Amino acid sequence: MGRNIRKRRSPLAVRAVAASAALAIGGGGLVWANFYASAHESNSGRNTTKAAGAQVATIQCPDVGQKLSNVPNQARGQVDGELATLDQQITAAYQRLATTRDAQARDASFVQNSILTPLKQNRTVIIDRIKLEINRVGGKAPGWLDGLSTCTGQPANGQTNAGQNNGGQNNGGATAAPSASAGGGANAGAGAGASASASAPANGGGAQAGNGGQAGNGPVAADFVDITKVQPNVARKARIGSAGSAGTFSSSCGVNANKKFNTDNVIVAPGVTNGAHHLHDYVGNQSNDAFANNDTFAAAQTSCANQGDKSSYYWPVVRIQNGTQDFDQNNDGGGKELNVGQIQQVKQAQIKFVGSPTAKVVAMPKFLRIITGDAKTTTNGLANANAHWSCTGFENKVQLTQQYPICPRGSTVVRTFAFQSCWDGVNADSANHRTHVAFADAQGNCANGFKAIPQLTMRLVYGFRAPTLTNGQIKNAYAVDGFPEQLHKAATDHDDFINVFSDNLMNKMVNCINNGQRCK
16 A cells, blocks of 8 residues: 555645635636736736747646556555655646746746756656665666656647547547547637636636636637537447357446545555545445555445445546536645536446457456546547547547537537456556556457456436537536646546456356346
8 A cells, every 4th residue: 555645735726726716706606816817917018928828838747657567566555656746746836837927928947947847856756766666675667767757848839639649548439539620719728818818707607818717727619629510430349240249237326426526546546645636426336535445345335226336436527617616626636726617417327348249258357447548648648548528419420539529409418438348367457557458459359368358338428508619719618627737638538447346246247248138
């Protein structure tokens, strides 16, 4: 188990909260802080909008956790704790970036000297600790770790999904959508209102400033697209052959009506409070937090109708950025880390396990952990992206990875996930929480040495009204929670699963799927 690292509260976070929340008026409207005022104020008689537009939009750091795929078991707890500290450092650096715009406009070297260089120094210390922990238990820390301490600034004009390949972890479901035009939307980095007043209207519904969004860190107009204007892009699924497994098994676990939330992630940051830096919805296992372990999971209550399913299913919440302050406005992982707006409860959360087109499935190991997608695609790129956004009535035609859909009247937003369906046959987890599982190829085959397991698929349906996009302005935007420096991009969507099925129910699932039945 990793060290209990509790998030240090920097005074910079307080300034960020002021930027994102400001003052509630009568519980309804919101007066926004003039977060990006420095981008628009006169400086010695000159308007500094142009200078601010050239500033850094976010911070890009190598993802040490994803690259570190070989860590001795004895060192994993400590290494996970140190990786959580690296995330904490990036969050603090982004908060400093977001709250020093005036200084950046006056000094072109401010970001490098006052943010990136100290960040590199801090990361070097933690990376050295990671190396020490690996070597201490007889492992050999890779030499390339030293090259992962340097972070860079992504400028506003370059900060967007454009230029990234549409690919990633889409093998398990529909192909990703090409990045479609947002119908005259603003530059994805600067925001639609970058040259307008940074003060938002009281309803909080439409202003775009800096990096856009209610908290100044996204989304922006170009992150949305009218789904009716996107060409069909869903690939035909592989046909199920005679050796395949055509059955399904469904588990009904509710929609988190009991409001189980936290900002932990026990898979990637065990023992670390606020390890996710954003809020998760949970269904199924009711004891999932940073300090849970396998014994905790096995003894827990479950929200699933079939009590043999104590698995944990969790995903980042979606919020409407309409000026509303939700319960976590002043909390770590919430407003303090620029995740703001009105939390939306799903109307439907459909959990289904399906088979393989080319093979019979084997039982998942107890406590198997799977993460699908990548919460850091804004800075990592799309190699591990597995976001699928669509609208009811369009799911068989259009799936989007890099943009949020604007659904027509009578249709509403849908998030779907198709998890990795191949298992290495040995490990319930891996050092980077990825390499013990994999996606099948386009024909449905698992790589040599991997076994087909029941593939978890999830469909989350919402009921909120569509945002409006007019003249490059997005009003009542919605966005998935995330790390603050990831700017609430659609591609950062992800989902997590810990298998806590009883042996009897897992065997029933496998038999149902292999025999072509549809079971619950």
